[in-house]
Amino acid sequence: MENIVILGGGIAGITAADEIRKKNAGVAITIIEQEHHPLYSRVLLPHYVKGKIPREKVFLKTWEWYANHNIEIMAGVRVEAIDIPNRFVRTSEGRELPFGVLILAGGGELNVIGGEPRGVSYLRGIDDADELVGLLKETLMRPEGDRRGVVYGSGFIAMEYINIFKHFGISCDVVMRGKGFWSSVLSDHSQSVLAKKLLDGGALLHTNEAEPTILGEREVSGVKLSSGAEIACSILGVGIGMHADQSFYRDCGIDIDRGIIVSEYLETAHPLVYAIGDGAQFFDTNVARHVVYGNWMNAQSQGRAVAKTICGERAPFNLVSSYATHLFDMHIVFIGDVDRKAADEITQTVEADSASVEEFYRNGRIVGAVLIGDISGRATITARIAGRE
């Protein structure tokens, strides 16, 4: 087998490298990762920020692990161009690194807002988490009535900031572009269940807002809403999602939409070029369309699956993955394909204002679900989406 180059040293890329090495002791494997850290768990970052686990527990690999597995890791190096016909990648160091097989495992690109004075926080990686720990410490040194945070966003990362502020007793205003949490996924009722929980927990909600204007030059002192209202804060937690790096991949002739388009075998249209993890828009056989899932289970499992294909055990990727989070003590689980626009029927089971289960159907088959409050149906729904029940 020819040498393998992996763009991205997150869970998808490292799992692929690990599994390939288990199956093939000799093939050269190089991982190019723009961050300066060995693999860590992004899932554990909020736990570290809250002080529930020490920083070192966030790391899943050591530098020795790469050396012991004969996997070359180029840390702090960015892939800047890919030349598929001539089979090499160009790095930020100016090197042209040839590849026999290329695995694209670069995740997504963060959506950002204008202005970056100190206090604007993005919770994407361990460096962001370290910075947030410092900001929280400073905020907690202020008088009690002056500990104020604002969250801009309405998805999973916004939820993490809300829970973090609650954990530290920091007052929290939540500013959203849409009319509620996950407005392109959830029904009005589900959104109202979450809004009520948020308000009951002491936070304030500002919906249908434009991007807030950041107040403060060197340090955030607050935000200004489109209504003109100003909210004082020392931390602005931004969680407004990810996008695919369109120009980067288009320039090298890779099909891209919301992610890199791959088949159920995680293969691009170019032989020996694969894409996995958060950055892949793959054909999901369970729901019969191309989807992007930004969750840990999916990224890790695709790393395993691509390793099998590359090592000659080609099989379609098959997994019903999910993302579990919470708003204070209320559990929330997204399973499978929950794109409201792509569903042709959505059913909802409602329990007062404390729980809801939405099921998404296409062509008479269940393809996804969102469980809020009562998540006891998670395993059964997962089996139904997989066609096992």
Ligand SMILES: Cc1cc2nc3c(=O)[nH]c(=O)nc-3n(C[C@H](O)[C@H](O)[C@H](O)COP(=O)(O)OP(=O)(O)OC[C@H]3O[C@@H](n4cnc5c(N)ncnc54)[C@H](O)[C@@H]3O)c2cc1C
């Ligand atoms: C704070 C937080 C909490 C989360 N909580 C959960 C949770 O509870 N449950 C859950 O299921 N999921 C959770 N997730 C999502 C989960 O972490 C991701 O789905 C998963 O990490 C995706 O793995 P990946 O390897 O595909 O991408 P990534 O982890 O994004 O790794 C891609 C890597 O590629 C590198 N890269 C990108 N472009 C280049 C380039 N051109 N050159 C070199 N390197 C490059 C990036 O630096 C990055 O390290 C959370 C994410 C965050 C940020």
